[in-house]
Amino acid sequence: MSEFDAVDILIVEDNPNDAELIVRALKKNNLANRLIIVEDGEQALDFIFCRGKYVSRISSQAPRVVFLDLKLPKIHGLEVLRQIKADETTSRMPVVVVTSSREDPDIRAAYQLGANSYVVKPVDFESFIKAMSDIGMYWLLINQPPA
Amino acid sequence: MKQYNEVLFHKLERKIGQLENRVRERTIQLEIANREMEAFAYSVSHDLRAPLRAIDGFSAILSGEYSGALDSEAKRLCSVIRENTQRMAQLIDDLLAFSRAGRATMGKTAIDMSMIVRTAFMDLVTPEASARIDFLILDLPQAMGDLPMFRQAWMNLLSNAIKFSSKKERAVIKVSAEETESGIVYSVEDNGAGFDMRYYDRLFGVFERLHAATEFPGTGVGLAIVKRIISRHGGRVWAASDIGKGATFFFSIPRESRKNTDTNNGGNHE
Numbered sequence: 398m399s400e401f402d403a404v405d406i407l408i409v410e411d412n413p414n415d416a417e418l419i420v421r422a423l424k425k426n427n428l429a430n431r432l433i434i435v436e437d438g439e440q441a442l443d444f445i446f447c448r449g450k451y452v453s454r455i456s457s458q459a460p461r462v463v464f465l466d467l468k469l470p471k472i473h474g475l476e477v478l479r480q481i482k483a484d485e486t487t488s489r490m491p492v493v494v495v496t497s498s499r500e501d502p503d504i505r506a507a508y509q510l511g512a513n514s515y516v517v518k519p520v521d522f523e524s525f526i527k528a529m530s531d532i533g534m535y536w537l538l539i540n541q542p543p544a
Numbered sequence: 545m546k547q548y549n550e551v552l553f554h555k556l557e558r559k560i561g562q563l564e565n566r567v568r569e570r571t572i573q574l575e576i577a578n579r580e581m582e583a584f585a586y587s588v589s590h591d592l593r594a595p596l597r598a599i600d601g602f603s604a605i606l607s608g609e610y611s612g613a614l615d616s617e618a619k620r621l622c623s624v625i626r627e628n629t630q631r632m633a634q635l636i637d638d639l640l641a642f643s644r645a646g647r648a649t650m651g652k653t654a655i656d657m658s659m660i661v662r663t664a665f666m667d668l669v670t671p672e673a674s675a676r677i678d679f680l681i682l683d684l685p686q687a688m689g690d691l692p693m694f695r696q697a698w699m700n701l702l703s704n705a706i707k708f709s710s711k712k713e714r715a716v717i718k719v720s721a722e723e724t725e726s727g728i729v730y731s732v733e734d735n736g737a738g739f740d741m742r743y744y745d746r747l748f749g750v751f752e753r754l755h756a757a758t759e760f761p762g763t764g765v766g767l768a769i770v771k772r773i774i775s776r777h778g779g780r781v782w783a784a785s786d787i788g789k790g791a792t793f794f795f796s797i798p799r800e801s802r803k804n805t806d807t808n809n810g811g812n813h814e
Contacts, residue, residue: 414598421605468590497590497597520597520633522604522626 405537406432407460409441409477410495411469415518419464419495422529428537433460438472441465442480445487459490462536465512467496467503475506482511489543491536495529578647585643592636600629631763638765641696642750645772650690657684657694657730661719664699668706676713677706682720685728687797693773700766701732701793707760708791709736727779727798734792738785747783770795 406423410416416434423429435441441463443449447456463481467474474494481487493514494507507515516532519525607614607622614622661681669677687694702717709715716735721728739747739754746752748771753764771781774795785791 412594412598414601415594418597418601497593498586500586500589518593518597520593520600521630522597522601525597525601 403458404431404433404460405462406533407441407444407463408432408434409436409438409463409465409469409474410434411436411466415466418522418525419529422526423533425526426530426534428530428533437470438474438477441469441477442472445481445490446484456486459487461542462491462493464493464495464532467494467498467507475503475510478507478510478512491540491542493532493536495532581643581647585640585647588636589640593633596629596633596636600626600633603629635763635765638763638769642765642769642772645693645696645769645776648690648693650693650776652688653691654686655689655691655694656686657698657721660691660695660698661702664695664702668699668703673706673710677709677715677717680716680718682718684719684721684730685723687728688800689777689797690773693776697770697773697795700770704766704793705732705734705736705791707736707762708738708755709734710760712736724796727796729794729796731792731794733790735790738787738789738791739783740787741785744783748781767793 406428408416408419410419413436416436420429420432420434423432433444435444440449444451444454445459445463447454465474465477469477474496478492478494481490481492488511491513492511493516494512495516495518496503497518498504499517504515514532516528519528603622603625607619611619658681661684665674665679702719705717706715709717712735718733719731720733721730737755737760743754746754748767749764750768751764752768753762755762767781770793774781774797778798779796781793781795783791783793
């Protein structure tokens, strides 16, 4: 049993400022109790597939949702998405792409690879907070997770 | 005589070959430049917005959570910071739209102009605002062109009409069209603040404004984008105004003419 087992939200975000703002937003709605932040694509995959520094994680306890930024160091977000959706044991994990990019090629590629949702991070603070807490509420409280 | 003709013919062939090579080279250079612009725009879109979000967010947190420790001047300073980040975010969006209007490959379909105009207007106004606007759309003939580009052009023209007539008690905006021999001329007329015709040649320039930001907000890219879009369709834009009384903006779309437009339908060689 490790501290990483019961994680509700896996946040994959390399920008510490954005990470801080996301956590604040989730805290406002009491959704931040069981979340973990990783700063690059490699750590995200290590966490999900229980390897590297997360080798002691129990894989059956999957995070209930992954917030995935696209422009990440080491492994690009789209590649992380591809691997999650390509593996039978993890393909049903809800992945919400949360990114600055509003560009069509990214949006198209993300949905093509099976992203459950695509959210563009607003620049405006109030909009950003609202978007993040809305997404948190939706995926943790409203949406019915896969069996 | 026959030999002379043959020599000439070969010279011509060679010349044509050289010119075709040059065209090929130029096309490759253009494609490279276009791809670099796309990468640049992509980087701008992503990398510039992130620090802006941080500046806006942390200023808001400062003035919000620490409001007890801040006097009213300190709070005003924070709001100046936030206003400027919002302005910069808008500038980034507008610059990207301007860049896209010049770069994007153009589609070509029959465009239902009436529908675009109606949808754009509904997207632009709140119910309260529309209550004081008399919006009239006359018959708008269809035209051939790129749908997203025309949407953008109409959005910009209507948004201007709405913005500049916002200070009139009753705004009157009329959208109409006229078929001419060479094509179709569409127009948007408003009864708003208008502009000074003396500065007409700055009207469609990038980042050029004819009004103070305190009078009417804006980045000065909207009309430049409209001009780019219409030019790429082989048309022209122009306007007329009576300052204080209103303005009318026109754009023409020529009848189907392969020579003038830079449509890119691939494989349509003569």
